[in-house]
Amino acid sequence: MRKIIPLAVAVAAGAVSSIPAAQASSLGRPCTSAPENQWLSLDALKAKVEGQGYKVQKAKLKAACGEVYALDAKGARVELFLDPTSGAIVAQD
Template sequence: MTLKLIAAIAIVSATPALALASPSCTAEPKSKWMSEDAMKAKIDAMGYKVKTFEITGNCYEIYGKDKSGNRAEVYFNPVSGAIAQKGD
């Protein structure tokens, strides 16, 4: 019983840290987001080569290469298409 309680506390304690791992890109509802196809076209026009495109929290996120060929992890505001955060 005590072990289950300790495990539950550990999970709850870790959750806020995980939520902070990705940025907050927008508070707008998904109905106001640009379509995935439109966002992919915008990302391509910025010079990124997308390997993986996904929704992370309230962001569009890509993994791929930048125009210099370097690895890129980038979070985008799904309403404006602006870069919210770049990672490694």
């Protein structure tokens, strides 16, 4: 019986780790193909998100995508993926 429990845990862990981390982020592809010199600043991206009613907690630029962790109007946590050239939300998790 002891061998079954670790095997079940390993199978469950493998199933969770097989979900791609970037799947939600920009639907598995970059948010833009524009060169970095055309991107908005991180502060400008945060301002655009806040202008849509979100309360930004953390933001970063990663893999040609703006990633913003915020609270929506109801106080629920959301992760937003933005086109860094326009600030448009391209995906949400």
